[in-house]
Amino acid sequence: MMIELRHLRALSLLRETGSLVRAAERLHLTQSALSHLFREMEDRHGQELFVRKSRPLRFTSAGLRLLQLGDDILPRVEVAQRDLARLASGQAGRLNIAIECHSCYQWLMPALNTYRDGWPEVELDLCSGFHFAPLPALVRGDLDLVVTSNPDPELKGLHYEPLFSFEMCLAISLKHSLLQELKRRWVEPQELAKEVQITYPVERERLDIFQHFLDPAGVEPAGIRTAELTVMMVQLVASGRGVCALPNWALYEYLQKGFVAQLQLGREGLWSTLYAAVREDLREQPYLADFLKTARNTCFANLQGIRTARARARARASPTMTEAT
């Protein structure tokens, strides 16, 4: 037989009340039950847990060690139990968020701030700077929500909630020769072979420009240069150090200010959809559903040039509307 929480709870209560009778009362048991219980524990461990004939009650070293264990773990069990109850009722929960798309901080931060007001009980955590694959971590339970544009259909048990569709665009210097040479508003992959790509400092697989544009065409850029911040990337582009792919909504303000020019990636433009990946069973939870709503609202309120995934799907079906923004 093994230690059980029941034993630790009883022992803790024995210390608290100072007598079997009162401890039994608190546990809604008889004094006899506790007497049997402690005797069994003592038999199991081969030593006394407390000194019977003594007032006030005294514990032996073994008893004290078990009390210490109880002090250590019982509160944790309580917390877990509350978490489960809240999870069942949908009142609150944990929301460990990771984002794959670096620019997304732009809308995620305001969204989180708004959300926090409505759900102060939800334990929010933003797991940036992770060096593990986020979607498996979501399945494992280390994360609760992943913002990604690359759903993995292999992973079971996940639901991908579309947030919005956006266009990946190429930021290019106003003085760049391509702007003059091309008689069109879009580039082919081959036309970027001589350019330096400015990117976020993350793995190549997580950059849409490579995964969905250059790599499929077998084009390698003249160089790759990284920058942490979007504003730095734009600055490098503006000063002619290279070109850079950014979501249209991230690029918008810099276009307005006339810092850089914009080209579409390919004739159709490189559209993709951003999803919030969550575990299926969490999807219905009010606190999560509301987070998704808040996130979407924040995005459509603040980001220029994005579309609902549905609208974009319709647009793709009827090519005449493709370029509408």
Next chain:
Amino acid sequence: MMIELRHLRALSLLRETGSLVRAAERLHLTQSALSHLFREMEDRHGQELFVRKSRPLRFTSAGLRLLQLGDDILPRVEVAQRDLARLASGQAGRLNIAIECHSCYQWLMPALNTYRDGWPEVELDLCSGFHFAPLPALVRGDLDLVVTSNPDPELKGLHYEPLFSFEMCLAISLKHSLLQELKRRWVEPQELAKEVQITYPVERERLDIFQHFLDPAGVEPAGIRTAELTVMMVQLVASGRGVCALPNWALYEYLQKGFVAQLQLGREGLWSTLYAAVREDLREQPYLADFLKTARNTCFANLQGIRTARARARARASPTMTEAT
């Protein structure tokens, strides 16, 4: 009903094995038993714990939360269980030591070093700088051994193992007028009323000179000055800033070097006995019994002027021998 460790163990094993059948094998149960067990847990918490029809096995958020709890607390339970087993067998244990007497570091450190070699499994900790009463902490289980010269007979469940008896002596400057004035080797409390006392920086109640010499006679010294280290206290005495009570064994080397002179406190000398206080049930433990032996050996090997408590008791009974050292 409440969460029990059995549930957490089963769930962890389910994750480890990936199936009810294999988890049941490992637990020496039938698959049916586990099926019933998990169903009950789910009923209790009002939600599924894992997704049945799925390979590989997937857990729900609730299941993951319980797994996390298990990962958190099950290892702690294991550790406690091992501790209890070792406590039962007397192989090893914990030894959190506190000392009331500041000078005792002088022999405690070598004793600990010797002891460590023989009992590498025992978790040794020296709780110095405590600001709580050490004997109650010993009863409570926060400490396992307290070196004290003031046993408290009120506290039940403690055993006081005598280490040795020693004499509290007064260190006094070689040029001090008292040395000339007195025609004897001892002082009365009243004769210290004009002196500054140099003491360790601890509460007055913990200083034998006050508790057993000055306070009973109602004598207040001209001043109190503190120093952290014995050597500093002796230095202050040597330079005439005051007098200072120290155990004879701590004073010995400074007398030898001729830094200070020594006077007895009262005609009989102020003898007291140093005890190692332990909880009664720990007393028989081999690892503890051996610590006491090592400590005593170290003391008698290194300290000059100490006596066994028994010898001192005999000496006190026959006054003619009182002053023998």
Next chain:
DNA sequence: CAATCATCATGAGTTTTATTCATGTTTAAT
């Protein structure tokens, strides 16, 4: 696509464990 195999669920029956009840023993207080 049926056949097969492995896994899991289920209900009744059984064993084990937890608890109570009735009563005796010990302890501390008066």
Next chain:
DNA sequence: ATTAAACATGAATAAAACTCATGATGATTG
């Protein structure tokens, strides 16, 4: 010494944990 409160104990009972036998489900394969 007497008494009251607390605790221990063994038998009886209630509750739980578990098994067995079997049926359902899902994945695999020829």
